[in-house]
Amino acid sequence: MHPLELPFSRAGHDRAAHRRTEPDLVGRLRADPSTRVLALHGGRLAVVGQEIPRATLLPPAALLDAPVDASWAFLGEADGTAYLSVVLPDGDETLPPGAAAWAGLRQIVLGQSGALAAAEPDVVLVHGLSVAAVALAGWHSTHRRCGRCGEPTAVVQAGWARHCPVDERETYPRTDPAVIMAVVDDADRILLGHAATWPAGRFSTLAGFVEAGEALEDTVRREVAEETGVVVGTSPGDVVYRGSQAWPFPASLMLGFRARAVATAVQTDDEEVTDARWFTRDELAAAAASGEVGLPGRHSIARALIEEWFGRELPAR
Ligand SMILES: [Zn+2]
Known part of the structure; x- marks a missing residue:
């Protein structure tokens, strides 16, 4: 059989996993105006577009007011631009400036009409970033404590692992x-x-x-x-x-x-x-x-x- 054509079986970004352990990577990228950020709240993404919503790629300045307990992650990079995600805490549904609505990933995926050119590089890029951001946020929301001893865990590796301070164990997002x-x-x-x-x-x-x-x-x-x-x-x-x-x-x-x-x-x-x-x-x-x-x-x-x-x-x- 020929290879199966799947529009979203390849991402448009490089996860650049080797960078996750760089000192204060997220802090430095938040200070860089060329960085772009996907904002999430309650499992939904900040989006633009009505009929075909897609995640907004926000400049860090749009999130200067993000609460200190917002949870940041480094998603990767593409063409010299670094991408972060930020999960805003429950309670405050205020949209960042530049976003039109909060939308679930299911709504975004199902909203993509047949006419949408899934082969377009920027569509593939935004889709890949969105899927990774939602998957990561979902894992963090249900793994705040250590599965072995029950202690609260801390986010490490630029959002890609959680560390238990008691038994020095790291856990990784599961699929x-x-x-x-x-x-x-x-x-x-x-x-x-x-x-x-x-x-x-x-x-x-x-x-x-x-x-x-x-x-x-x-x-x-x-x-x-x-x-x-x-x-x-x-x-x-x-x-x-x-x-x-x-x-x-x-x-x-x-x-x-x-x-x-x-x-x-x-x-x-x-x-x-x-x-x-x-x-x-x-x-x-x-x-x-x-x-x-x-x-x-x-x-x-x-x-x-x-x-x-x-x-x-x-x-x-
Ligand atoms: Zn533990």
Whole structure:
């Protein structure tokens, strides 16, 4: 198979991880007027743009009034510009000057219309910075204390680790791997499922979290079997990696696969997945065009996996 085209599988910035231990890196970059800052509050980003919101890249001067307990991080650099994020404390929702609104990352991602040129360098840059900033902020918000002894921890490494002063232990942002798969049978049909929590008619690829001590290929087979009763093969090539997408809601990494079904009878679990159907290309094209079936968003890995099987873009929702 050719490489899968995923619009956001590469970032537009260099994380420059080697700089995180420079003395007072964040303080020095805050004093540099060429630095740009992404501001967050309550898990949402300060954005500009109405229909297609995108994170505002603010000069440090816009955040001179940031409270002392705001939490800063060094996101990286691109073309000589350094990028920081700042999480403003709960309570005060005042927008920094230059920002139009607070918006969640989900709203930003889903707001990107099909017309948006995801290949544009600045779109990729802002998206990559936004995903990293939200993922990092989410981790800090739930890891303020040491997981071993319970003491409050301090932010170190320019926002990329927390340090426990009691047992000298450092913890790092965690990412939870999840698999997402296009299951295809030998008649070249695709299996799509409908989750209990989705609007009527919405169908997408199956997905699920990797369990402790589990290989990705086994997760693919287990999740497909649990949710739909369909059996994915164990031969070489029956589960093939296709690409990934960061999905910080709150901390997932979606790992995309193509999987080959060797038994196709559908029996949904009726808990997570309440319906699952095999579609030929003609059936899916007709169902999507008529609105009978709603497909995942234009820039999602689910959409990319479905369209890779389909062979071209499917009609928009
Ligand atoms: Zn500790």
